[in-house]
Amino acid sequence: MIAPYLRHVTCQQLFFVNLQRPKNGGPLVGKAGRRVLKPRPIPDPRHVITSWVQLPLFTLPRDFRQFDRERHADLANPWLVRARQTARAMGEARGWSCWIASDVDRALVIVLSGYCEGESIRYSELFPALRVRGLLVVRTAEVLDRLGLFSDDRAPAVDRWLERKLHEVSPGIRRDVEAWVRTLLDGGPRSEPRARQTAWTYLNEIQPVLLEWSGRYDHLREVTRQDIATVRDAATGKQRESRIVALRSLFRQAKKSGQIFLNPTIRIRVPRQAGGVFQALDQADVDEAIATATTPDLRLIIALAAVHAARPKMIRTMQLDDVDLGNRRVIVGGHVRPLDDLTRRAVLDWLDYRRNRWPNTANPHLLITQKTAVELGPAGKLWTTRATRNLSATLERLRVDRQLEEALAHGADPLPLALVFGIDEKTAIRYADSARRLLETSSESLNAVKHQRVIKAEDLADRCLLQVKTSWHHYPESEPSLLHMWLHMDGLGPVRFHTAGDGLALEIDQPHGPYDMDEYGHTTVEEDPRDFPTSPFVGEQVLSVREIRYRDGNLDFAVGITVQFPSGSIRILNLADELVLAHDQHLGPVEAYLHEATTNAAPDPSS
Template sequence: MAPESPIDSATALRAGQPDYQRFAPKTVDLSNPWLAWAKYLAYRLAEARGWGGTIRFAVNRGLAVVLTGYVEGDLIRHSEVFTPLRALDLPVGHTTTVLEEMGIFEDDSEPSFERWLAARLEGLAPGIRAEVERWTRTLHDGGPRSLPRQPGTVWLYLNRVRPALLEWSDRCDHLREVTRDEVLAYLKTLHGRHRHEQLVALRSLFTWAKRASLIFRNPTSRIKVGQYQYAVLQPLIPEQVNRSVAAATTPAARLVLALAAVHAARVAQIGTLKLDDVDIGNRRMTIAGRVRPLDDLTLKLLLDWLEHRRKRWPNTANLHLLINNQTATKTSRASNHWISAPMRGQTATLERLRVDRHLEEAIIQGPDPLHLAEVFGLDEKTAMYYADSARALLEQAAELQHR
């Protein structure tokens, strides 16, 4: 018989709620109709998502923990069950999935965005902090006259304005106190890409503040962002690529490497690939809505991965092409972090390999932006950037030959 959890139950429970942390197998009421219903739903989810026997057993035990003494009408909250389930080494996510199906679960866990936002606002003057928080939430959630931005855009904008805001917080309490001269003085300390990116973010912040009537005049108005001059892209050297190839030691990592280096697929695009996107018989794959022919190398690596996937997770119901131990029992995609991990620390990262593939195509086929846009689905500006870089590299090579 398993011992009772040693955790002090009084530390995490609301008054009048069941004491989940004092669970012991002898206290379970197997005739509890809520537990019977939960086990039935757990069985259906296990069949649909390919949960193995170990997970099924652990989920059923977790359900017994949280449903013992359950009273109809109560909500079971994430904050109440997380600690006792983890203390018993039971799967929180799978257990709460069943409770969600039952309609008796409330996820009151703090979103990661809230933790990140609080950390990024730390150190700002109180007035500036409150105003910047409103701006960031408008970017994240949208507003009456604006749509929500992508999470990555919100992250970049706040990170870019933070250094200036920290400096101004030493002498200003609100955004309305920041003058044009102070903006210009700060921008003089920046050059090239950093100046360009921070000015764009500051203009977004102060434009919003003016629209929200938080400032009298926009201190960034009439300050030209200017056209940022991008450097000529340089191709990777063979040694850099070889080190990344050597780092790809698993079937999944080798396939990911090929998708980036041969098909110029972004990490997010690789993560969202589904099994239906692969057509082995016709040797083609659909990446981000564009059909790509499968070359011999990619086809071999794809078949190796699918065989490994079948043997490692024979019962998985996850339809994503790439799965791992965490996603094989769910329906969600693998994280960008997991996909990129084997190349982390390498010069030839997945992003560099993707860029190098675009550049290689522009050099071999000629610096034609229309061709690049057609093959890879690039927008006009990006295609022209690759074409210009390829043209510059070809001209440099021609000059060296004539010396």
């Protein structure tokens, strides 16, 4: 029956065995199995205003300082009722004391008694009214912000900082620099935001260069490769490297955004500075830091830095869950470490103090303060470093000393160091190199480094000044400050001048190299710095040295010396723990209490 049809068949469809899907097994193939496009989501219906709202024609500043509770309080205002409920909930969640809750309640009555829907309470209106009554501005603003009623009309801190740094820069350059700094802080389409400290350091480093260019150029596109080379050659040491790195970042961003046609920093080579050798702390410096730990919080901070090599930021951001007392483990910077007896005892003492001092706090951080006990954030940087800030053994130095000690104990092997502290392999290699150099140093040289020789000021007499070296501390948003000064004297070597108590100390000590202090800035070392007060006397012989004493009533102690050269004299003083150098200029009111001896003498460092 099918023969007539077979004669019309010109081709046949072949099927391979076992490749046909069962009728009801698995997904459909071919046209029947194509994906069906998902229907577009139905948009949410527009919000319908069920009650009328008075739109403001213009906004007048309100003065809450004229508020009188007896005449103006409206405790039935629905927004005030809702805000007071929100404040009670926040207070219970954060452990507010009865005094804080009472102050916030009083503040809410002041600002919300006459509130109408649609209004916004600005910070400029809130602050004067609450501050004059001694009420809490921050806590009240948190409650209002939770309800969507608060508007912070303060100028952002970054805007004030940029205005202060760039107010003398030409408008064309300033526009590009501001865009670059904001990209560093906030990120861009193809760039991640950088740390705030990085943006501060970069701009502080190149601000003098931008001011110099503003006198000649109107835009960054006018800067040439020769200008970059001049900037590179004018700086030395670590400053040269950091300045070129910042300029590369600036011009790379300007090229990416189309503000310049050619990047002048391309192929500008700067030799990388070799890191200095880490030095161990003297036992006396460590003992001094331990002696300052007189409270439970300070003892815990010192233990975390000196035993577990924790950075200050790691210490203040540690949470309660990071301490496992049962299993004797602690998490420091994301790295699990065994909990030793000393740290465990410090943790238990602190937890007892914390529980008795703030029993209702909900802050999850391990270390809290009077301020953060009613918040959820970490303690501040200054609070964490307050005990050792003016000591030789700072928290950062204690951390470095602990890691160096571990490197020396393992024979300068970087692998155990990386495993113990969870640090980067490059950092571990640097510590291992420092340990190897210290181990290779002969015992005589090591003793000479560790035990500095104290000299008297009269030992400088009749000796020639060969060279001047200075050490400077650079911190964001502040001018560099003088840390140490070395005068290389003929027959003595480098003599370091530094503050010691109320007096001035002179020690024969080799100058240290530049080093980084992370979020606390960095230090640089300069040789024969230009325009430094002692530089004009290089090559001259010291004729005499006279003592300068501070006398005020019963106070009488040495604060410095006057060094006389053939071409002039220089005063070197310790004023308020700051190393001050002056020629003949007047030093202000303190000048009346400074008395210079008429004969040669030496200041007593222990006075």
